[in-house]
Each structure stands twice: as C-alpha cells, then as structure tokens.
Amino acid sequence: MNNKEYLQEEIIRRSGVNPSKCMRCGKCSATCPAYDEMEYHPHQFVNMVESGDIEPLLNSESLYKCLSCFACIDRCPRNVEPAKLVEAVRLTAIRQQGANRMTANDVPQMIEEDVPPQLLVSAFRKYTK
Amino acid sequence: MQRVGVFVCWCGSNIAGTVDVEAVSEALKSEPGVVFSTNYQYMCSQAGQDMIKEAVKEHNLTGIVVCSCSPRMHEATFRKTAAAAGLNPYMVEIANIREQCSWVHKDMLTGTEKAIILGKAAIAKVNLNTPLTPGESPVTKRALVIGGGIAGIQTALDIADAGFPVDIVEKKPTIGGKMAQLDKTFPTLDCAACILTPKMVDVAQNEKIRIFSYSEVSEIKGFVGNFDVTIKKNARFVKEDVCTGCGACVDKCPMKKIPNEFNLGMDNRKAIYIPFAQAVPKVATIDPNACNMLKNGKCGLCAKVCTAGAIDYTQKDEYIEEKYGAIVVATGFNPISMDKFDEFAYNQSKDVITSLEFERLTNAAGPTAGKLLRPSDGKHPHTIVFVQCVGSRCDACAEKGKEYCSKICCMYTAKHAMLTRDKYPDTEVYVFYIDVRTPGKNFDEFYRRAVEEYGVKYIKGMVGKVTPEGDVLKVQASDLIANKQLHIDADLVVLAAAIEPDKSARPLATMLTASMDTNDFFTEAHPKLRPVESPTAGVFLSGACQGPKDIPETVSQAGAAASKVIGLLAKDKLTGNPCVAHSNELMCNGCSSCERVCPYGAITYSDKEFRMPDRTTKIRRVASVNPAVCQGCGACTVACPSGAMDLNGFANSQIMAEVDAICK
Amino acid sequence: MQKITREQLIEKAVALLADGTVSCVLGWSKGEFDYDVTPAIFNNEEELKANFVFNDFCGVNFSKYLVAKTQKCEGKILVFLKPCDTYSFNQLLTEHRFDREKVYAVGIPCEGMADVAKVKTICGDGIASINFDGENLAVTTLYEDAPVMISTNDVLAERCVNCKSKKHVAYDELIGDEGEVIESNRFDEVEKLEAMTPDERFAFWQNELSRCIRCNACRDACPACTCEKCVFDNPNSGVENKSPANSFEEKMFHIIRAFHVAGRCTDCGECSRVCPQNIPLHLLNRKFIKDMNEFYGEYQAGAEVGSRAPLVDYTTEDLEPGEVFNRGDMNA
C-alpha cells in the first residue's frame, strides 16, 4: 500500500465516515458558515478523501477554518458527516507535525470579553487532539 | 404399495457425461415399489414422454420418478405427461440429477453414486405420494377499489368497461384525489382538472360503478374471489341522494374560519362544505368538529335554507357489508411533513411552501384565483427559489426523510419554474438540484425547455439554510459547479417535499394480509413480472401505493391492475395449488400456534363434537385450513406441536422418507 | 410449612359446593404414603373430609387436569392453584385448551413444596409416615424408632428453591395474601452448563439422559404437553417410539419435547418433579427460556392470556442462528 492509500484509509478509519455515501448534493457547503474562509469546502473534503487526494488537504489552512459547528453533519441527508472528516484530516496533520497546537495552559490568556466561550471550547477540542 | 416407474434421462451428454445412466436405472430397479426402470436420451422430448405414457399403461404404474433436470425446469411437463396417461399429476417426483449432480461433479463414479441416492430419495417420497386435486372456489363478480384518486378512478372505469360492477371507497367527501388539486400536468401542460373531471363524471354516471365517498374500509375477511368487506360510511349529515349540490347551505353557514383542506389550509371553508366545484359526488358535507348545530344544538341555518330537505343532523355512521372477488388498493400518497427540516424555515415563514401548496397558489380555482401571490402579504414574488429532494434520497440513519427518490419532483419543479417564467417574466427563478432525473417520454426535452427557452436558473447544489429576515427569505446555498456559496434574497421558497404512502395504507395492509416494504409501500408479487399484483391472491395494486409514480405511470398501472382484475372476474371458478396445508382434526389441539404463524390468515377454528372411545362426546376447538387462501409455505406444520398440521406434497412422512433414503 | 391449612381449604370448598358455585372439587387426595399425594375429584363434603389433604407434598399442578375434567364435569370445577400453577392455567387458556367458564379458580399461597427424594437422602428409604410438626417434618422410617426431624426448608424442591413468582396471575378468588414476582436464580445452573466445554456438556447430558426409561411421566405431567395425540405415539409421524431402543431415542424425545413446549413452557417444574430417574429435565426447558429471553426479550409464558410466544413471532432484526454460538463463546 502506498502512502496515498494509507493516508486515505487512515482518515476513513479515524473519522468513521464512509465518503462514498455522498451523493454530491452540496448541502454541507451550502450550510457552512466558514465557507468563504475555506480553500477546500466541506463537500470537497468528502470528494477528495474519497478519491484519495489527501495531501492538498493536509497542507491547507482550511483545516483550521472549520468551526466544528457540525451544521454539515446535522444537514447532510446521507449521514456522511463531513465535519468528522475535516477533524480526522486535522488530526492527521497535527500528528504529522508531532505537536499539539494548544494546551490547557494556553486557555487563560485567550479569555477576553469579546471571545465567545464556545469558540474556546471548539478551539480546545480542535487543537488538542 | 405404489407401482413406481423410474425414468432416467441422459439429457444428451449433459447427464450421461458424468452419470452412468444405465447403472442408475439398473440400481433403482430394486428399490421398494419400483416395477419398471429405464433410461432415455431426452425424457422431455415427445418420444420420451410417449415412453412414460406407454410404461404407465403397460406396467400399471401408480407413481413416476423422473431422474432428470431440475423440477423447476420440467416438473410441469412431466406432470402433464402423467395426466395424459391417466395418472394424477401429483404422483410424479423429480430427482434432480443434472443441475445438482452431473453439472457440479466431474467424476463419473461420484456422479453415478449421488444420482442413485437422489433417485432413491425421490422413490421413497413418491411411495408416500397421494393423488392431489386442486380445490375450486367460486368468484364473486364484483371488484372493490380502495381510493378514489386518478389510480382508483381509472381502474374502476376499466373494470366497469369490461362489464363488471365496481365499488370505489374514498375517505374524502369527493373522489379526485391529488390530481384534482393540481394545476397543469407535465410534460404537456394540459390542465389537470380538464382531463380529470370528465373522468370523475364518467365514474358518477357509470351504472356499474358505485361511489362510497366519505367512507372507509373497516373489515376485510375471506380470500381471492370471495372477500367479505365491511365499509364504514361516515355520517356526513347530508342525505346524499337528496342533496342537489346547489351550495345554498354553504353560503348561509356562519362558521367561516375552518382551514380548507383542499387548499392545504391556505384559505378557509365553512362548517358545511363542498370541497370544490367539480366534486363527485357533488354533495355537501358537515364537518362535525366545526358545526355549531352538531356541537351544541344551536344554529340549524343550513337545514332552514335547504329546499331539498337534505340536511339530517341525526345521521349516524353506516356499515355496509358487501362481497367482492377482487380488491384493488389505490390509496395513493401524501407529501411528508416538513417539521423535521428546520433549516428551511417552513414553520417560521408563510412564504416557504411545499410544491403542492404552490400548485394550489397557481391554480385558477385556488385561494388566489390563480395569481401567484405570496401567502404572507399577497404581494407578487420576484425571486423564487425551488429546492429539490427535500426529504428524498436521505440516508436511513438520518431519521428524517425517505431513502428513496420521490420520482415526480424533478418534473413538477421544472413545470412550476417554467410556468412561473412564462406568466411572470419579471421573476427570477432558481432551482437547486442534486440530479435532474427526467427519464420519460418528452421529459428531458421539457426540462431543457425550462432552462433554454424560459431561462430558469438551474444550480447544481443544495440550499443549506433559509432565514426569514423582514419580508425577504435569506437563502444560503451552494453552487457546486462554480464552487461558490450563494446568498439569495428570495420572496418565495418552494420545497419539493418527498412523498410517502398514505397513512391509511398500513392498517389496510394488515386487514388484507398484504405485505409492505419498510417505507409502507405495498410490495408487488414480483418486482418485474407481476408488478400490479400483491403477493396476497386477489389483491391488486394501482398507483402510488406501490411506489412513487407520475400520472401517466399511474394510469398505465391502473389499467394493468384493471386487466388483472378482469382476468380474475372473468373466471367462474378458481383452481388452487393443491400443495396446501391441512389439519387432522383428530389430533388438533386448537392451540392457535398455526394461526399465529400463517402469513395469509388461511386458518380458522371451529368447535367440533367428537365421539370418544367411551361413547361420550367431547367438544373440541379444531383448526381448518382454507385451501383457496393457503399458499403452502408450511410454517404452520412446524408450529404445530401435535403434528396435526401437515402439508400436501411435502408431508412430514415424505420428507422424513427422503431423509432416510439419503442417510441410508 | 404451609401458611394455610387443610381445614381452611375444605371449608372454602364446602361453602362453594353448598351455594352451587361449583359442582365438584379438584384437589389433593391421600396416597398410599404420606408423601405421594394424588390429584382427585371430590364431589361432596364427606369425600373431602375423608381424603382431602394439604401439606408440603401437594406439588401437583392441577392446570393440566382441567383440560380433561372440564369436558367431563357438569357445572363448574373448583380448582386450587398455587402461584406457579396459575401460569400454566393462563397458558392453557391462551391455547384454548379448556373453557374458563367451567372453572372456579381459588388462588392459594405456597411456601414451597418438599421433595421426597431430598427427604430420603436424609432419613433413608422406608418412610412409614410423615407428620407435619410446625416448621418440621417428623419422618418415621421402618428402621428407626424415633422419628427423624427435618426442616422443610432443607428439603424444598429445586423449583421451589428457585421459585420465580409468589404472585397469582389468574384466579376468581384468593385465599391469603398476594405475593410478588421474585428475582430468582433459576438460570444459574443453565449458565454453569453453558460455561462448560462441549465435551463436558455432552458427558453431563449423556449421563443424565441415558438414565431415561421412557416412562413418559414427564410428558404426562407437563401442563404444556396436552396434545390430543403426541407425535411420539403417532405411527404416521415418523418418529413414533415408545421405548428407549437406543442411545439416540431419548435424546430425540427430550429435544423434540423441549422444542415443542418452547415458548409455552411456564417453567413449572413438573417434569423434573415426576421423573423417577431424577433427570433434571427442567434444565432443557430453562435453556430455551433463557435463550429466548436473551435473543428476543423477556417473555414469561402464561403471565397473561393471549400473549404471543417468541417462536410464533418474529422481528426483521432477529439475530442469525449462527450468531447464537458467538454469544456462547463470549459467555465461556
């Protein structure tokens, strides 16, 4: 198995998502509040994982633009759960870098009045895996 | 003791290539009961069959074993041969030495050995065979059609046309169904009412057809050719035979604020009402939940103005019992509820509507007299967004929506979009689609016309969110081809809601012992070869109760169901499959185990008097099987602890004998 | 030691006979020995006073007798039902085996019945008489001068040690207080067997079943075995066999019997009670009950009239026959 296939399998396994269930309706991207920030949009994540195109995803800033709001998971008519894929790719990227981007110690400095607590929770969830 | 003849077929070299047919016929000669054994090149050929017939005469055979191909191939052939020779056709057993022997084993020794054992098993079985005669039952030459939509109407008309009486049971006050609510029909754009209402009149005027409107089926007993059905005629508090449908009562009724079901609640009706102008029967109906007179005895205006004296506040539900030979299910469909789709704001904004509601909004007889106006403020919408596949093609685990494609939405959405652009060229029309599915005569041409000639904007993608803000609907959607997220300020959003079988179908299926799939669509007897028959004999399927369908398909299925019904009713007698279960009353405990596992409701119980050895009598509950209903699965035979229940053609003793022959 | 007395029951029976509610009484009658109580029909007060008994050996489940007796008896029959008997009573009603209108059922409490085999292991054979002395049985044998005192609790039948319910699920009238359904350990022994290796299990059952003499006592006592004609007596069934001709016959008989009563067996324990060879037949029935509870959800045959037994029912999601073993491996 080459690296490409390995990565694909790893992400599918880690996310528990079956991207071939996608019927290309694009409701995930239609619903995504971070759409404009993302280079690769939720439906592209699904498609690219399905076709094994993981490298560009790993190197994309899109990984960190996803808000983990799970709207795509809620709306997807096929139960594909794109956010879980994004998360799995993110996790892979972070593991490859060998470091977490955020620790519990970093949180207190980030607490500011205009930062919503939900954001910190999401960030913590995202950057500690 | 049986006198058995054994006929081993070579099937050219198909069998003889791997099985020593000579050795097989020789070995089987010494089996119990065998008086004659031979082999021949092609047993199924005319010469082979003649050989069997001659042997039957010459050796006084009472049973025949043919060692040949699968019984699924030629059992029927050899049964006919036996019958032609004067034997009961069920005295024939086949040993499958081709598909299950010569073709799967390469070695001559192995093949021959196995063929002999298979032959022995067939001989052991035929020794216990008994002549079977298929039962006969009469046919009541009247059909029942449940549901008075276009499917039911067409079926009833076709059956009546063949000269058989038909009854239609419709739960609404009028027949017509969903088609009566539609505006235009794709792909020809003729008006639904113009083509439907003449048919409704035909039904009303056809003397072979009776309409039970505002009625439902409450009980079904019996079986193919002989159904006993109880129809509940709900009290409509108006004498149907007296009412002239003049509408004076409706004008005078003071209860004005009742949501009008026919217009999907987009306007109001009175407590006494006629659903629409062309209703059949054109008779008023009083809504007992809204009428003051029925609720607290105050009012009575309608009775005062009715010159015909048709109003009867004391009317009671009526039960009618009737016999039928065939039942056609035509219960149709409904759009699914939009409650679980919060993202489209259906429950938050009046301007988010379903396609059926849009149909009423554009219908000349609808709440806006055909003018396309927003339900919220009555203004003309300038931007309309159509969303397809709302609740269709959902994953089963998603728990909202349906797994299947609702089939009709692509076409009616194209129709809505096209008609809107045609009548109001100043409107922008967007259609969000996942796939556009247009298999059908002139369907794709129609859709292309919407795009190319009428300038409907088809966007590959889905709407993710609709947010009402002031008097606009903020639509957030994706355009997958442009790889963009779109934000559209719409005035009206139209949802192509998935369709589902009518809620009345499930209890009806239970009454009919007809099977359904997990979506509550009726199952056909065979998905390809018997698409309009239910597996339950005598029950036929018409229209969307079997699966999503458009009008042309529904009408053709309705005609097909009618022809099946006519074929059944044209018979004076039905001959059944003789391989059915039967109960030995002397051994039956009357415990009901068999009845519980019978998928056809073929088993009934009665109290019978038995004479005991001590000359006293004893009354016992015993089972009996209706051979016309039983299909011969044998589930009851295993459920029966005493072994009183047995199956013709596959009796306990016969199967046991086969086991013994194989394990000898 | 039972909480109600023979006299209480006779009084009730006499009253019901006198006011015409019932025309006869199905009750326990003195047998040859004090411990072999037999079922009998009593028609009047004299017969009751002479022969009716009620003591720690009145284990007989009368439900089955109603099938035949309701056909024979004019008028209603009075029947005394212990809690476990009422389950069989309901099950037979579910199967329409007798006419409920012809029965007047009096529920009686039960403190557990004694097993004479257990008594014999303490005092030996040759029991001459048994006196019921408070909590104890005073057993006089032919070989000892003084009676042996045995606590009833020490000789309770297996089915009573693992009593599943003190609650009556059917009756017209109740004597004494109503009890509760009990959380019993009745499946412990089945679990023990399940935990064995197949070889150990085979050895266990070979040992047990090879003692079978095909006396048919289990079948005759079983309230679920009320077939008009048993398949094993029917020459056309292909399995007719009345004696244990070989090592397989009794296996066939007991497996088929257990299968035929599966879903209908209320676990009343009559089969094991009457087995002269002391074969633990209830372990076969309980295996089916335990399996069906685990596979298809808890089901107690006879808990209510008209319920649908697991084997005449299904769901589309049932487990596959191959999967039952995977479970077994997990248990082991």
Next chain:
Amino acid sequence: MQVNEYKPLIVAFCCNWCSYAGADLAGNNRLNYPAEVKIIRVPCSCRVNPMFILRAFQRGADGVIICGCHPGDCHYTSGNYYTRRRMAALFSMLDYLGIEKERTRVEWVSAAEGAKFAATMNDFVEKVVALGENKRLEDLRCKK
C-alpha cells in the same frame, strides 16, 4: 481423489424459491461442490421441522444445513423469519447438549447466488470433515 478419504454425509434443505434455484444456478454455472451434499427440496425454509434435522443425525448424517431466501425476500413473506428463530433456538440447544455446533447451519442463498451456494457447501463440508464422523448424535443401530 483418495480412495480412503473420509466422506461425510450432508443433508441440505433448500427452499424452492430461492436456495433450490440458487443450487440450480450453481449447476448451470458448473460450480463444483462436494457430492456428499444431498439436497431435499422444501417449499420454504420454515417447512423444516427440527424433527427432520434430528432424524438425519439419527440416521447418520454428519451435518445438516438449511438454506432459505434472504430475510425480507421470503416468497411467503415471513417464513424465513420463523426459520431464523426456530433454528437459533434449536442450534443453541444442540450446542448445550454438547453437539458440535459446526454440524448445523442456516444460510440465506438467493436464486441469483449460485456462487454463494457452491462456496457455502464447500465451506460447510470442509468444516464437517474437520470434525470427523458424527458420533454424538448418531443412531448406532441404524448405521450400516
């Protein structure tokens, strides 16, 4: 083929509508499976009485397999659902009595699954051969 090779005796009950047709299809496609498999045709898998299975074992069968339509596809709508429950209970009981569980099996084979039929039979025979002769449930008196 070795002459002294142990040949088991396998009885296969096949429902008329799916599995028997599946076995025919295996034949049509010339898919080999051991000749030790002897098929008995029944209208539906729910026709198979546990007595037939025990009888086969009693008379020396080494394995019994029941094939029916896939759940949901029964020609009689519900027959195989009853089969599934009955056989689950029966097989569990046989296992409880110490009978080797590999000797009994239920398999769903559709009319289109000729390959599955052959593969199932090959696999089943292999498993039974590994167990050897059926001693535990065999009637010595009836054995040749």
